[in-house]
Amino acid sequence: MEINGEKIALKKGSFKGGVHPEEWKYLTEDKAFEILPKPKEIILPLTQHLGRQAKPVVKKKDKVKIGQLVAESDGFISAPIHSPVCGTIKDITNTSSAYGIPQKSIIITAEEGEENQFLEPLDPSTMSSEEIIERVKQAGIVGMGGAAFPTYVKLTPPQDKKIDMLIINACECEPYLTRDYRILMEYPEGFLQGVKLLMKALKVEKGIIGIEDNKIKAAELIGKYLKNEKSLKIALLKTKYPQGAEKMLIYATTRRQVPPGKLPLDVGVVVQNVGTAFSVYQAVVEGKPQIEAYLTVSGLGIENPKNLIVKIGTPIKDILDYCGGIKDDAVKIIVGGPMMGTPIYDLKTPIMKATSGIVVLSKDEVVEKNIQNCVRCGKCIEICPLNLLPTKLARLVQFKRYEEALKSGIMNCMECGTCCYNCPSNVPIVHWIRIGKTRIKQLKLS
Numbered sequence: 001m002e003i004n005g006e007k008i009a010l011k012k013g014s015f016k017g018g019v020h021p022e023e024w025k026y027l028t029e030d031k032a033f034e035i036l037p038k039p040k041e042i043i044l045p046l047t048q049h050l051g052r053q054a055k056p057v058v059k060k061k062d063k064v065k066i067g068q069l070v071a072e073s074d075g076f077i078s079a080p081i082h083s084p085v086c087g088t089i090k091d092i093t094n095t096s097s098a099y100g101i102p103q104k105s106i107i108i109t110a111e112e113g114e115e116n117q118f119l120e121p122l123d124p125s126t127m128s129s130e131e132i133i134e135r136v137k138q139a140g141i142v143g144m145g146g147a148a149f150p151t152y153v154k155l156t157p158p159q160d161k162k163i164d165m166l167i168i169n170a171c172e173c174e175p176y177l178t179r180d181y182r183i184l185m186e187y188p189e190g191f192l193q194g195v196k197l198l199m200k201a202l203k204v205e206k207g208i209i210g211i212e213d214n215k216i217k218a219a220e221l222i223g224k225y226l227k228n229e230k231s232l233k234i235a236l237l238k239t240k241y242p243q244g245a246e247k248m249l250i251y252a253t254t255r256r257q258v259p260p261g262k263l264p265l266d267v268g269v270v271v272q273n274v275g276t277a278f279s280v281y282q283a284v285v286e287g288k289p290q291i292e293a294y295l296t297v298s299g300l301g302i303e304n305p306k307n308l309i310v311k312i313g314t315p316i317k318d319i320l321d322y323c324g325g326i327k328d329d330a331v332k333i334i335v336g337g338p339m340m341g342t343p344i345y346d347l348k349t350p351i352m353k354a355t356s357g358i359v360v361l362s363k364d365e366v367v368e369k370n371i372q373n374c375v376r377c378g379k380c381i382e383i384c385p386l387n388l389l390p391t392k393l394a395r396l397v398q399f400k401r402y403e404e405a406l407k408s409g410i411m412n413c414m415e416c417g418t419c420c421y422n423c424p425s426n427v428p429i430v431h432w433i434r435i436g437k438t439r440i441k442q443l444k445l446s
């Protein structure tokens with residue numbers, strides 16, 4: 001096949017380990033984005049990002065417009081939050097999070113009107129690196145690959161780290177999710193402008209868009225736009241989970257290996273996601289802060305799977321209702337993908353900036369397996385992409401041997417769930433690893 005005007009070699013990039021879960025992309029991959037009508041009430045948690053909670057700059061009964069700042073960032077690793085609707089501040093109080101932990105939130109009663117208070121649109125061709133980074137910061141953009149790390153922080157690496165390459169994660173390796181694929185298919189020009197803005201912000205001359213080979217149509221479409229492009233290339237990768245994990249993606253596209261405990265910037269790379277690049281374009285060219293989430297609603301447990309553009313703060317129930325509601329045999333609702341997402345139990349939980357999908361699983365999609373004792377088959381070790389010993393880590397945590405778990409690399413685990421997926425005994429390995437990491441932090445062992 002031909003991409004970027006070049007014949008693409010049949011040998012595709014990949015990494016050691018990983019698994020091939022059923023994809024289920026067919027449920028939504030051909031469905032264009034629909035705009036969800038605004039809800040009656042918006043719930044904006046003040047922590048929609050990694051780092052410090054944002055500080056409210058509004059109070060009860062204040063009137064707000066679309067795009068108006070309602071909470072400012074508080075410190076270096078933080079992000080501001082903007083209103084996605086015209087309305088009135090109803091309250092600033094604790095609400096329920098996807099994790100069941102109360103979170104301080106601004107609640108807005110939505111009202112008629114489309115008046116906005118966006119940022120001033122800017123001309124990308126005349127902007128300096130610093131101006132792009134400042135705009136990304138003002139717009140409250142966070143990474144949409146899952147971690148919700150404030151994007152401007154990733155664009156300002158320490159001075160002693162020489163970055164020479166941007167890699168765009170277009171793998172979308174989680175089953176069911178087609179949000180990134182639809183952005184590539186429907187907004188290729190905006191996406192590519194966002195990628196170029198990110199490259200300019202980082203002052204790098206090289207960019208790679210890593211995309212799995214189950215998204216050939218998107219690779220071909222983007223490739224047409226890049227025909228005469230020297231600095232930006234597509235790398236076609238094998239479809240395998242977790243191909244989109246940063247370390248796997250960097251290795252598959254560049255053969256650079258991020259050592260344990262190190263970051264992509266230690267090998268000269270910054271990784272950004274498709275949705276993040278598109279948000280950067282919107283923030284610069286349209287002056288639009290991050291007030292919407294582009295997401296997939298899928299699974300056999302929802303009546304009408306769709307791709308939607310949703311105002312952040314919309315309760316999940318409104319979204320499920322718009323998709324025809326959940327079916328009688330639905331057994332599990334997950335925010336994010338089924339491999340790394342979070343099951344939710346309260347449908348009032350709001351959509352956050354980095355929400356990529358809602359998956360409603362029916363009983364046919366959930367394999368009920370009893371948890372049994374580890375049979376020492378070693379399958380989890382064979383497929384761990386980071387060469388960890390998952391069974392050993394889980395056992396060390398069960399026996400509260402945290403220092404040994406630390407020495408065995410538990411903090412390097414990216415919680416991808418590949419080991420659990422492959423375990424015949426259904427040992428909840430990631431559950432134990434998460435407990436171990438939390439205890440190690442609490443005990444200040446790391």
Ligand code: SF4
Pocket residue numbers: 383384385386387388389390412413414415416417418419420429430
């Ligand atoms: S140990 Fe961690 S990194 Fe390795 S497969 Fe399991 S969850 Fe993924």
Ligand code: SF4
Pocket residue numbers: 373374375376377378379380381390391419422423424425426427429
């Ligand atoms: S895959 Fe499961 S049963 Fe096999 S060694 Fe790992 S934890 Fe034990």
